[in-house]
Amino acid sequence: MNQFSLKDKIILITGASSGIGRSCSVECSNSGAGLILVARNEEELQKTVSMLAPHTKVETIIADIAQSDNLEELIAEKVLQIGKISGFIHCAGVEKTLPLKKHTPQLYHDIFAVNVIAGFEIAKILSLKKYKTEASSFVFISSVAGMVGEIGKAAYSSSKGAVISGARSMAMELSRSNIRVNSISPAMVHTPILEKMFADIGEEAAEEILKKHPLGIGNPEDVANACIFLLSDAAKWITGSNLVVDGGYSAQ
Numbered sequence: 001m002n003q004f005s006l007k008d009k010i011i012l013i014t015g016a017s018s019g020i021g022r023s024c025s026v027e028c029s030n031s032g033a034g035l036i037l038v039a040r041n042e043e044e045l046q047k048t049v050s051m052l053a054p055h056t057k058v059e060t061i062i063a064d065i066a067q068s069d070n071l072e073e074l075i076a077e078k079v080l081q082i083g084k085i086s087g088f089i090h091c092a093g094v095e096k097t098l099p100l101k102k103h104t105p106q107l108y109h110d111i112f113a114v115n116v117i118a119g120f121e122i123a124k125i126l127s128l129k130k131y132k133t134e135a136s137s138f139v140f141i142s143s144v145a146g147m148v149g150e151i152g153k154a155a156y157s158s159s160k161g162a163v164i165s166g167a168r169s170m171a172m173e174l175s176r177s178n179i180r181v182n183s184i185s186p187a188m189v190h191t192p193i194l195e196k197m198f199a200d201i202g203e204e205a206a207e208e209i210l211k212k213h214p215l216g217i218g219n220p221e222d223v224a225n226a227c228i229f230l231l232s233d234a235a236k237w238i239t240g241s242n243l244v245v246d247g248g249y250s251a252q
Contacts, residue, residue: 003234007032010085011231012126014065014119015092017044019191020141023220024089024227029056031228036078040064057082065092065118072125079131086133087231088126090119090140095193097152097200108155115159120166127174135178137231140167142183144246164242171240180239182230187246189218214248
């Protein structure tokens with residue numbers, strides 16, 4: 001029996017229309033999982049669906065998870081159609097690099113709404129017996145920015161730090177319900193968010209960032225593979241951990 005397989009597991013993934021979320025969707029389907037994919041952009045989400053392994057069981061939810069009042073209803077409807085959920089990956093995220101003097105209360109609010117609160121709210125829903133399988137695993141995508149200082153990222157870094165510490169507390173509380181909770185902290189990964197950031201900061205600053213990654217910039221599937229491990233039975237004794245997947249960035 002392959003302990004790393006996700007066969008017969010249903011995984012809910014937010015931010016599934018691009019970047020790490022899309023890669024997690026594709027790699028989970030390649031590992032045998034059925035999927036509930038959540039995103040705002042229907043057209044991009046359908047692209048993700050078209051990339052899945054043949055015969056993958058999949059349901060989609062088009063919603064802005066930071067604004068949606070009826071998330072539980074949407075999830076309940078999909079669980080009825082596809083089955084109870086045994087895994088959750090919170091990939092949806094907002095990144096903004098701005099000098100501190102340009103940070104506003106609204107910026108903090110907007111970033112925390114997606115990166116932290118929406119993910120924790122979905123975890124709360126999925127921790128209910130009626131939606132989960134007997135044992136389940138939640139994975140939150142954090143960032144090395146939640147562990148080390150980054151210029152221009154006070155709001156983003158603090159949101160990702162909140163993800164790491166919140167996941168640890170959840171791990172303690174939900175262990176009695178047989179739910180494991182972990183976070184993953186990637187460094188820079190080739191995604192649309194990274195491309196936009198590099199465009200904003202200019203070539204010289206981008207070069208400096210590249211130099212800080214001993215193994216180079218990562219690919220989304222490098223993070224997706226770490227997610228698959230934490231969702232699988234191979235990680236059944238791992239909870240409350242923050243798995244760093246950063247090409248050596250934070251080892252310096």
